[in-house]
Amino acid sequence: MGIEIMESEDGTLTLYNNSLGEGYHSKHGALAETHHIFIENGLKKVLPLGYNPLNILEVGYGTALNCLATAHHLSQIKESSDLRYRVNYFAIESTPIDEKVLLSLNHTQLFTPKFKPSAQKIYSAPWNSESLIEREFRLTPLEGDILALPKEIERTLLEREFHLIYFDPFSPKVSPQLWSVQLFRFIFNRMAERALLVTYSSKGEVRRAMERVGLKVERVAGPKGKREITVATKGSFNL
Numbered sequence: 183m184g185i186e187i188m189e190s191e192d193g194t195l196t197l198y199n200n201s202l203g204e205g206y207h208s209k210h211g212a213l214a215e216t217h218h219i220f221i222e223n224g225l226k227k228v229l230p231l232g233y234n235p236l237n238i239l240e241v242g243y244g245t246a247l248n249c250l251a252t253a254h255h256l257s258q259i260k261e262s263s264d265l266r267y268r269v270n271y272f273a274i275e276s277t278p279i280d281e282k283v284l285l286s287l288n289h290t291q292l293f294t295p296k297f298k299p300s301a302q303k304i305y306s307a308p309w310n311s312e313s314l315i316e317r318e319f320r321l322t323p324l325e326g327d328i329l330a331l332p333k334e335i336e337r338t339l340l341e342r343e344f345h346l347i348y349f350d351p352f353s354p355k356v357s358p359q360l361w362s363v364q365l366f367r368f369i370f371n372r373m374a375e376r377a378l379l380v381t382y383s384s385k386g387e388v389r390r391a392m393e394r395v396g397l398k399v400e401r402v403a404g405p406k407g408k409r410e411i412t413v414a415t416k417g418s419f420n421l
């Protein structure tokens with residue numbers, strides 16, 4: 183498959199796809215990128231809406247780092263307050279990474295020691311079924327190509343509406359078909375009345391494709407090495 187391990191600038195290991203010439207995370211810091219884009223500009227903006235449960239959909243599950251960071255953030259909230267957020271996390275991935283490779287990335291060490299059993303459960307969660315990771319956190323990793331989903335997976339998505347989308351496939355440069363009006367329309371139709379999509383790309387054509395399906399698009403400051411990222415909302419939303 184031509185995938186190798188690389189170290190990013192914040193010391194976090196990530197994967198690099200040789201055939202595409204693209205990493206799974208920013209070379210300027212994998213954890214920093216995940217935290218800034220998906221936690222700060224995604225999860226934290228949606229939690230105040232009070233959805234319970236909160237349905238998250240990730241496109242491009244890869245190393246599961248976004249899922250780890252999300253579950254960890256919620257477990258930290260639980261430890262330090264009376265707030266309880268029930269979360270259903272769905273993630274689509276066309277090329278699942280072997281658990282042994284995931285473990286060799288040492289991502290479980292990025293979080294508190296207490297979180298380790300949950301991280302292990304995330305890594306060993308079977309594909310295409312729901313796993314209970316923590317009392318309030320359920321994970322359903324779905325194996326398939328988002329552009330040609332097997333019927334059963336499509337049904338799983340059609341049965342729900344999502345409040346938060348982590349849009350994290352490879353870049354528009356190497357995978358333009360994943361940033362199309364058609365795919366954004368499919369996602370828009372799966373989004374709840376008030377919902378948010380966050381992604382690392384701020385390319386003009388990506389923003390225009392999102393706008394064409396009805397999303398309201400804003401550019402916000404990116405993590406190190408990236409001037410801007412995109413936060414797109416459906417329905418009335420004060421960012």
Ligand SMILES: C[S@@+](CC[C@H](N)C(=O)[O-])C[C@H]1O[C@@H](n2cnc3c(N)ncnc32)[C@H](O)[C@@H]1O
Binds near residue numbers: 245249277328
């Ligand atoms: C930038 S990496 C994702 C990083 C990931 N979120 C993480 O935290 O490791 C892009 C991911 O999208 C997946 N992908 C690429 N094309 C896809 C498709 N058509 N459908 C579903 N997943 C796809 C790749 O296999 C890869 O795992």
